[in-house]
Amino acid sequence: MNTKRLGTFVAAILVLDAMAHLYWLVRPASDPRALSMAVLNMDVPFTPRVLLPLILLLTTAAIAIVAVSRGRGGWPAKAVVFALGAGLLVRGALGLVWSSGLGTDTGTPFYRLNLLLYTPVCLIAAGSVGLVLARTRRTGARV
Template sequence: MNISRPGAFAAAVLLLDALVHLFWVVRPIADPRALSLAVLNAEVPFTPRVLLPLILVLSVGALSVAAASGGRGGWPARAVTMAVGAGVLVRGLVGVVWAFGLGTDTGSPFYWLNLFLYTPVCLAMTLAVGIVLVRARRPVSISS
């Protein structure tokens, strides 16, 4: 299956995120509170009960983006890809608000991770998924 570069980028980010969460299941964190505050800016338990469904959602999202990018999977792959795009767009826009210091402590690890990692990656993924969806709507041309 041929996957476009934007599709490969978005799928790779989702799979990497799934692998990071799987790592946290296999090797629990020494200070889950500090990790939760750095990653989410809130206290959320990093337990298998929370992480395993998230790993599944991220993996399905990655596979759907890859399938839609390669012209496979039909409307289910495109629908999940659209949901991925909407999710990263919302996260990216909220991240822009946080980048201006609204709703977060500008000295916290979360603020800096959001400013230089989370928000730029989410906005780049939004663009990549948008490209995948636009290309997925084009009819396939058959050359002789």
């Protein structure tokens, strides 16, 4: 798989996540606590103060990974992509711990979503980010 496709793949995941947050901003959940527990396994308010920075962060990361995968963006984009990869890897590793039942109730929606969606997506995306960074470095692309 080429670097441009990997970057586009990761960017698509990030944009989809940003769109989910935008949806929750525009159309708040009927039960925000239940949504928070299913998505985060903790009670966090889905308010503009929380959602807007997340949407901005996800969108910035999506732009950065596309830029780096195409040999553009310079060191600022590469720094954002490195931070993105590290964050995804940490989230994926935590997801593996939670998948074993440590720190979460195995009967909750969060546990099932973590096991079937969040952790695999984070680990696959982290690997894709790592490949983009490695291939960019190896090919000597100026970023």
